[in-house]
Amino acid sequence: MEDIAKMAGVSKSAVSLALNGKTGISSETRDRVLEIARESGYSPKPRAAAAESAVKSLSFLVFTNSGIVLEAYYQQPFFRELIHYIEDRCRSKGYSLLFSSVDMEYFEREIRTLAEDNQSDGIILLGNNLSPEEILDISNRLGPHLVVLDNCFDKLPVHFVSMNNFMGAYQAGAHLCEIGHTEIGYIASNVRIQNFEERKVGFYEALHEQGLEIHPDHIFAVAPTMLSSQEDLKKQIKAYMESGRQLPTAIFCECDYIAISAMKTLTELGIRVPEQVSVVGFDNISESRIISPELTTVHVEKKRMAHLAVDLLIESIEQGVEATSKIRVDTRFVERDSSRPPRSSAN
Structure with a gap:
């Protein structure tokens, strides 16, 4: 979807709307996206077939272009290490890890699209560039199985894992x-x-x-x-x-x-x-x-933070724990x- 979005010159959410036959984009944009998808050899799996082969999965959700988290966030050293540890922990727990990124410029539209299309069991949200209001909005729309990583607001009823x-x-x-x-x-x-x-x-x-x-x-x-x-x-x-x-x-x-x-x-x-x-x-x-x-x-104990975030999310999913937690991991000089x-x- 990211490749198609770049080739079509549109956002990833626009590609999602086109591939899923949903409203919200012009017919010209839809036709261009579908044509590029066909030329690129992309064939969407029918939802029924996808359901049959479904495995447990978590999503790693990132909001980019904020001055802190860049579009190529996966190349930034701190986030690169964090993602590596999250992937390892997910694999060891029997979960696959999906990646989603949202351009902050299209916050409202893309959150709506995520809420409609999200099929993962839970979400790890990289939240260091988000305000309390934005995090609460995301939590309300994307469901209860959410852990915010690398930020913490004590007033919010949301799981947080952050550094001290x-x-x-x-x-x-x-x-x-x-x-x-x-x-x-x-x-x-x-x-x-x-x-x-x-x-x-x-x-x-x-x-x-x-x-x-x-x-x-x-x-x-x-x-x-x-x-x-x-x-x-x-x-x-x-x-x-x-x-x-x-x-x-x-x-x-x-x-x-x-x-x-x-x-x-x-x-x-x-x-x-x-x-x-x-x-x-x-x-x-x-x-x-x-x-x-x-x-x-x-x-910063990135490995410890990553493991705690994955474990806290899986506990919420599998055991239905409703009480939210705020975890701060100490540093070492x-x-x-x-x-x-x-x-x-x-x-």
Whole structure:
């Protein structure tokens, strides 16, 4: 369906409507989709035949193009690892895993289509870019067998499995304080989600306990999904340095994407990491061990989160458990080569 949608220049939900003979699209669009499907050798299985060969299945549902979750989300390191563990757990429990993605631009229309066509037993929703209102709307429409992964809103009667963002960022802040940093900077995502807000609170709490604060001039903001150096960050740092001010001796970044991008940007500006500026990230994606120096970061237990989400969903399906759960998985701090004591402390 994704291939046909790309070839026809329409959304995946439009392809679904065309293949299922439903209203909601023009006759021209329907004819184009069906013609491309025929040319591509696609033949839809009759529903009766599909029912006969049905196996237990779960759906992994993603809302893309939000500034955090890209259309090619399966290529983003954090989500790639998460999906791998979810697939393994589903297989071990006798379930197949189906994938569905929805463009945020067509939220209302595609949720309606999903509600009509969904034939899986339950849904794991990647919810880190969704608001409480959107999650509740999805839950009400797609049924009771839903687990939201990588987000948590305590006020909603929905299953959630998330990481302990506060704890992880607190660990990062405590580390920088322990090794002697007092002038500390913060690079935030310019796209805000619940996870980043919780990390900000945790990091600030660690500094506050040591009597430290982050100077407003030491706060920068960049795109959160680029692993390359960013021209915007380069401009911010250049302007800061040209004003005659000293850079902070350490910087915390809200995710590893930002941290790796920051390290590359600093290097291009002739600033050495960690000799001049220590850098700490969050997530421990596989790329954090490839970059030089290796990135000090917060390890997220992706495997544990994935297993809990699958198990919680299957329990809901097979045992009819009605009480919802909120599960937060603690983090682990990983010290590598991108952080060290500031020069004065080292001397």
